Amino acid sequence: MTYDDKVILIDLRTQKEYFKNNNKEFQTQFGTLTVEQLQSDDSHIETEKGYKYLKIKPQFIDKYNHKRRQSQIMDIKDTGYIITRCGITKDSVVAESGCGSGGFSTIVAKICKKIYSFDNREEHIDVVKENMKILDIDNIELKLKDIYTDEIDIEEKVDVFLLDLPEPHNAMKNAIKNTKKYGYIVCYCPNINQNQLLVNYLLENHNEELKIEETMEVLNIKWICKERSARPFYKDTIHSGFMTFLRKL
Ligand SMILES: C[S@@+](CC[C@H](N)C(=O)[O-])C[C@H]1O[C@@H](n2cnc3c(N)ncnc32)[C@H](O)[C@@H]1O
Incomplete structure (x- = not known):
């Protein structure tokens, strides 16, 4: 397809x-x-x-919007911010876990050199493979792994490691090990209490290896701008997830 x-x-x-x-x-x-x-x-x-x-x-973005979905995908406002915040370019090597439906990776793959992607569910990996065909992508390497318990050894250290998982702290050792010095680990949490758990864990366990740069969220407010109306379109929800940016030291 x-x-x-x-x-x-x-x-x-x-x-x-x-x-x-x-x-x-x-x-x-x-x-x-x-x-x-x-x-x-x-x-x-x-x-x-x-x-x-x-x-x-x-065009690419229309196909992207109609690709197959198996799980909650990252909002493009967040993907776009991560790309610019971490400085992902055509030379960047990126890793992520989990792959979900490829919401993040199928956009980033179009601009970076290579993506290594780890998920513990085969059906999610199969959906991303299908979406790679739809979107004409061949630089995502998908692996069936439980990032909480399996040892992950990527053949090259990555510039950016995205953790979009329920418990990012449980994936932190693998992310730290495989990220370049001064590279970024980005944790994406829909709920602020998940994020708080993460930051407290980092302060206790990885304070020497990581600089916690910030926790933030990107708000995307759509406006009605037509005839005599010029106001935010309130019906849209604006929250998707909080992002914590960590600098590998
Ligand atoms: C919210 S989805 C990721 C969405 C993805 N970033 C996107 O934009 O499409 C979370 C993914 O993490 C995977 N996952 C959950 N626990 C995992 C684990 N321990 N190891 C690897 N993958 C895991 C799930 O199977 C799911 O595919």
Whole structure:
């Protein structure tokens, strides 16, 4: 599966978005969009009854948004912040645990050199493999490992190690061992009490090896900006997770 035969259709009356095959006509109660229309270069198409649709050929981020999901994925606002906060570039080597559905790794893989990814659930690894095909990615190396109990020895030390797990403190020894001096370990915790447990553990056990730089969250507030309205769109939840940035010493 590569998603090369997909098309995004946006109903201009309702703004509802559909992700459809472009080799099968799209039938609605308001008429039909033909295969010829779906495969054409036109961005504006309409049914024989005059109902208008926007048509978009999926780009990387559209395919990413429609990839397979097996678990809660990292929000792109957080992935984007980690990339810039840790200075991930085309030369960076990154590690993560767990892989989840590849929410973090399939974006970062497009800009970094290599990602090593460890998860203790085979079905999650299989989903990431499928998403790598959809997104044309070949630089994520997936391994079935329990990062809390298995010994992890990566062949090269990494610039950034992301821990997106329920108990990041239990993965800390493996993360410290495999991260370069002055590299980053980033812990992603949806709940602040998880984060507090983590920081207290670090202060007691790894104070000499790590500099705790900060705990923070990124807020993404969507606004309605149309006609006479210009205000935040309150319906959206804004919290996703707290991030603690640790500097390997
Ligand atoms: C919230 S998901 C990670 C989401 C991922 N960052 C993304 O953006 O898609 C947590 C993952 O950690 C994995 N996990 C939980 N405990 C683990 C352990 N002890 N060792 C390795 N992976 C573990 C789970 O199987 C799950 O895939």
